[in-house]
Amino acid sequence: MHSFDRTDIQLLRALCTEPRSTVVALAQRLGLSRNTVQARMGRLEETGTFLAFDRRINPVALGYPLTAFIEVHVQQKRLARIVDELARIPEIVQAHGMSGPADLLVRVVCRDADDLFRIDGTILACEGVDRTETSLAMGEVIPFRLAPLLDRAARSG
Amino acid sequence: MHSFDRTDIQLLRALCTEPRSTVVALAQRLGLSRNTVQARMGRLEETGTFLAFDRRINPVALGYPLTAFIEVHVQQKRLARIVDELARIPEIVQAHGMSGPADLLVRVVCRDADDLFRIDGTILACEGVDRTETSLAMGEVIPFRLAPLLDRAARSG
DNA sequence: CTTTTGATTGAGCAATGTGCCCTATCCGGG
DNA sequence: CCCGGATAGGGCACATTGCTCAATCAAAAG
Numbered sequence: 001m002h003s004f005d006r007t008d009i010q011l012l013r014a015l016c017t018e019p020r021s022t023v024v025a026l027a028q029r030l031g032l033s034r035n036t037v038q039a040r041m042g043r044l045e046e047t048g049t050f051l052a053f054d055r056r057i058n059p060v061a062l063g064y065p066l067t068a069f070i071e072v073h074v075q076q077k078r079l080a081r082i083v084d085e086l087a088r089i090p091e092i093v094q095a096h097g098m099s100g101p102a103d104l105l106v107r108v109v110c111r112d113a114d115d116l117f118r119i120d121g122t123i124l125a126c127e128g129v130d131r132t133e134t135s136l137a138m139g140e141v142i143p144f145r146l147a148p149l150l151d152r153a154a155r156s157g
Numbered sequence: 158m159h160s161f162d163r164t165d166i167q168l169l170r171a172l173c174t175e176p177r178s179t180v181v182a183l184a185q186r187l188g189l190s191r192n193t194v195q196a197r198m199g200r201l202e203e204t205g206t207f208l209a210f211d212r213r214i215n216p217v218a219l220g221y222p223l224t225a226f227i228e229v230h231v232q233q234k235r236l237a238r239i240v241d242e243l244a245r246i247p248e249i250v251q252a253h254g255m256s257g258p259a260d261l262l263v264r265v266v267c268r269d270a271d272d273l274f275r276i277d278g279t280i281l282a283c284e285g286v287d288r289t290e291t292s293l294a295m296g297e298v299i300p301f302r303l304a305p306l307l308d309r310a311a312r313s314g
Numbered sequence: 315c316t317t318t319t320g321a322t323t324g325a326g327c328a329a330t331g332t333g334c335c336c337t338a339t340c341c342g343g344g
Numbered sequence: 345c346c347c348g349g350a351t352a353g354g355g356c357a358c359a360t361t362g363c364t365c366a367a368t369c370a371a372a373a374g
Contacts, residue, residue, distance in 0.1 A: 004220070012214060019210035022331060033352045038333080048218050053176035054303045055212040057169060061205050062303070063161070067253070069262060083298045090306045095299035096224070100292035105226060106299075109306070135257035141240045142252035142263075146211045146219070149247045149266070179360065190323045195362080 006154065007032070011040055012049070013150040059093065064109035067137040068116050070123065071102035078128030079103065085126045091119050102133070163311060164189070168197055169206070170307040216250065221266035224294040225273050227280060228259035235285030236260065242283045248276050259290070 007030070014029055015021070021029075027037040044050065059067070074082050079097070086092055086106065094107040106123065110116045120134055167187055172178070178186075184194040201207065216224070231239050236254070243249055243263065251264040263280065267273045277291055 016210045019213075024331065034332095035353080036351055039350080049215055050213050051215050052300070052302070053173045055301055056207050057303050058206055058208050059303065059306075062306070064306070069253070069255070087299050090309050092299060093303060093306070094297065094301040096226070096294040097296045097298045098226070098292045099295055100290075102292065104298070105292070105294070107301075133257075135255045135259065135262070137253040137262070138256050139254045140251065141254045141261070142244050142249060143209070144212055144251040144264075145209070146214050146216065146250060149216075149219070149221070149250070152247050181360070191361095192324080193322055196321085 004153075008040060008044065009150055009154045011037065011044070013147065013154055016147045016150065059109045064091075064111060066110045066112065066116060067140075068108045068110065069135050069137065070106040070108055070120060071098075071133040071135075072104040072106055072123060072129060073101075073131040073133075074103045075128045075130065076103060082126050082128050086123065089119065089122055091115070161310075164193075165197060165201065166307055166311045168194065168201070170304065170311055173304045173307065216266040221248075221268060223267045223269065223273060224297075225265045225267065226292050226294065227263040227265055227277060228255075228290040228292075229261040229263055229280060229286060230258075230288040230290075231260045232285045232287065233260060239283050239285050243280065246276065246279055248272070 010030055011026065014026060018025070018029075023037050023041065024034055026032075027034045030037065072082075072086075083095065083097075083104075086095060086104075091108050091110055092106055093109050096105045097103065098105050108116065108119055110119060116134065116136070120132055123129060123132055164187070168183065171183060171186055175182075175186075180194050180198065181191055184191045187194065229239075229243075240252065240254075240261075243252060243261075248265050248267055249263055250266050253262045254260065255262050265273065265276055267276060273291065273293070277289055280286060280289055
């Protein structure tokens with residue numbers, strides 16, 4: 001892996017508030033040389049600090065205003081095959097294998113309630129899926145964020 | 158809001174596989190003029206198609222290898238106040254208000270199991286929180302993705 | 315059918331940023 | 345004490361950006 005120092009954190013933190021800023025601007029703000037910032041950014045990319053572009057796209061703006069979480073209970077021996085099958089459903093934007101009562105936590109986006117109902121049906125139709133429990137997300141009360149974590153790391157790390 | 162046409166979708170889709178590509182490169186690949194691509198990109202940004210920079214950072218690389226989902230049951234009248242309080246916990250990277258058995262679904266990243274235990278305790282300590290149910294994510298079996306959705310939209314839309 | 319509106323295009327231009335080079339300096343670990 | 349890694353500062357060729365303008369095109373409106 002790769003361990004971060006305070007400078008890396010500050011760099012990432014600055015990008016949180018000013019994602020469009022250029023390397024030169026970043027260097028100025030942090031009081032570093034352009035070379036340094038460029039090198040560190042390169043390293044951050046190489047070491048996998050940045051995720052796929054997908055994550056930058058807002059599903060709501062895309063026309064999928066509804067998000068739901070579906071807990072899926074499966075016959076565990078068939079888990080791998082089921083995951084493959086679920087991966088073919090485009091509305092499933094993410095899925096985690098879970099420890100706990102449910103085996104999978106699937107995150108779904110959809111256009112409306114009917115859409116959700118249909119997708120749930122598709123999941124249930126997979127061989128080895130025993131049961132699903134659907135919960136509709138009423139709102140993202142805390143929007144995805146890492147800034148607070150970075151802030152704390154910058155202060156204490 | 159704003160409605161997308163096929164070109165917007167193709168643009169986003171192209172960026173999924175080649176996030177670093179320049180406007181010129183994009184224009185070439187899509188067979189459009191640079192001006193058009195630039196204009197459309199601008200519109201996409203303005204209309205909120207892109208999310209915060211946070212989402213581009215990989216928590217695992219950041220030193221938080223564990224993700225957990227915590228279902229929180231609360232006294233609903235105090236929901237707003239509780240959310241405010243939860244927002245002060247940096248390890249909570251996201252939270253959804255839910256319809257269904259649980260009131261909140263909180264997404265947490267942590268360094269290890271002890272860390273998770275501590276965070277869960279912090280959540281439980283909030284006034285009005287009745288109960289939590291923690292599930293540890295064993296793995297992201299389907300990594301977050303919108304590409305399949307975009308692909309379908311490009312074909313049928 | 316004609317008009318109008320908006321999107322697209324090609325061209326051009328100044329300013330900026332990028333990628334890459336090299337060297338000197340600084341600091342901590344061996 | 346010396347060495348390696350990181351940093352700063354300078355520089356250079358090139359690509360990209362942001363912006364403007366006029367011409368073209370298509371579809372919707374009159």
